[in-house]
Amino acid sequence: MSPTDDESRLRDMLDNAKAAVEAVRGRKLDDCRTDAILPAALERFVEIVGEAASRVSDARQETLPGIPWRPIIAMRHRLVHGYMTIDPRVIWDVITDDLPPLIAQLEQELGDG
Numbered sequence: 001m002s003p004t005d006d007e008s009r010l011r012d013m014l015d016n017a018k019a020a021v022e023a024v025r026g027r028k029l030d031d032c033r034t035d036a037i038l039p040a041a042l043e044r045f046v047e048i049v050g051e052a053a054s055r056v057s058d059a060r061q062e063t064l065p066g067i068p069w070r071p072i073i074a075m076r077h078r079l080v081h082g083y084m085t086i087d088p089r090v091i092w093d094v095i096t097d098d099l100p101p102l103i104a105q106l107e108q109e110l111g112d113g
Contacts, residue, residue, distance in 0.1 A: 006060040007110070012052035013072075014106040017099045020045035025097050032088040039098075043079050044093050049099075050076020066105055 020042055032039040053072045061069050075094060079086060104111075 006056050009052040009056045010060075010106055010110055013049050013056075014103060014110060014112070016045045016048040016052070017103050017106070020049075020095045021099050021103065024092070028109055029089060029092045030068070032092065039088050042095060043083075043086065046091060046099075047076050047079045049077065049102075050074075064105070064109060067102065072102075 023038065023041055023045065027038070027049070032042070050072050053067075053069055054076065056069075
């Protein structure tokens with residue numbers, strides 16, 4: 001994989017992490033119970049973050065040890081293969097607790113920060 005491909009994947013991670021955080025701004029977890037579109041969108045954003053992470057080369061991942069690659073990719077697998085058992089609270093917590101620091105790391109790496 002070329003460095004350009006890795007940069008594109010990192011950009012996909014950043015863009016979808018930002019979209020997820022923006023989607024919950026001003027919302028509450030209870031909104032996931034009343035708005036069927038919201039949890040589907042949140043799951044998709046998080047899924048794409050994980051899919052893009054899985055496509056970043058091992059060499060590039062090693063240059064970014066502060067990013068929790070395995071848990072990010074594992075979340076993607078959980079969303080895709082365990083869709084029947086997804087707890088909205090888990091997705092909500094990932095978006096509100098885990099994605100903001102990831103966004104900061106990716107912005108710094110990509111020169112957006």
